[in-house]
Amino acid sequence: AELGERERERKRGTRVSFLRRTKPAMRPLTDEELRSLLEKLMKFVGKNVQGILQHPREAHCFRVQKDRIYYVSETLMKLATNVARKNLLSLGTCFAKITHSGRIHLQVTCLDFLALHADHKVWLKANAEMSFLYGNNVVKAGLARITDAAPQYAGVVVYNLQDTPLGFGVLAHPTDRCKDLDPTANVVLHQADIGEYLRSEDSMFA
Numbered sequence: 403a404e405l406g407e408r409e410r411e412r413k414r415g416t417r418v419s420f421l422r423r424t425k426p427a428m429r430p431l432t433d434e435e436l437r438s439l440l441e442k443l444m445k446f447v448g449k450n451v452q453g454i455l456q457h458p459r460e461a462h463c464f465r466v467q468k469d470r471i472y473y474v475s476e477t478l479m480k481l482a483t484n485v486a487r488k489n490l491l492s493l494g495t496c497f498a499k500i501t502h503s504g505r506i507h508l509q510v511t512c513l514d515f516l517a518l519h520a521d522h523k524v525w526l527k528a529n530a531e532m533s534f535l536y537g538n539n540v541v542k543a544g545l546a547r548i549t550d551a552a553p554q555y556a557g558v559v560v561y562n563l564q565d566t567p568l569g570f571g572v573l574a575h576p577t578d579r580c581k582d583l584d585p586t587a588n589v590v591l592h593q594a595d596i597g598e599y600l601r602s603e604d605s606m607f608a
Contacts, residue, residue: 442498446521462476470499496511509606522557522558554579556572556573572590573590574588
């Protein structure tokens with residue numbers, strides 16, 4: 403009898419240890435995570451962030467699942483609770499990744515929302531598109547147009563000449579200085595581009 407009790411205790415201990423090692427289920431963002439995410443978004447969309455927070459058709463919210471921040475309708479979020487945690491790969495639109503150190507990085511999967519609400523934009527010459535789509539910065543020689551009065555380090559959405567959003571980055575120089583730069587000087591510091599759908603296909607949601 404004593405041996406049986408010890409075996410039951412051992413199994414209970416194993417079960418508790420296993421539960422402690424598992425990752426938390428889909429959850430709301432902490433205050434710090436939400437503050438950091440909004441700061442990242444406002445770098446690109448400014449006050450237009452309200453257009454994201456207050457979706458025109460249905461209430462949306464941000465949720466964390468497997469170290470990714472998703473923008474998801476409340477209807478879809480409720481449906482997702484019926485899916486086993488281990489089987490839930492993603493839901494809604496992935497906006498950002500949370501690194502091991504707790505930092506938040508916007509992902510290319512939120513590009514459509516940034517493009518819809520962007521304060522500042524950059525258009526590339528045709529011969530500069532491929533370089534950007536391989537993850538490189540935009541240099542002055544590849545710049546076709548840029549919105550007026552964009553400050554240094556502003557977030558910009560990068561387009562081709564057909565107004566297709568290609569990615570986003572940060573301005574290395576304000577608009578009024580760009581015209582005086584050397585052809586090889588960086589204008590936009592790359593952060594994300596749609597080429598990642600091929601380059602990072604295996605790890606995008608891993």
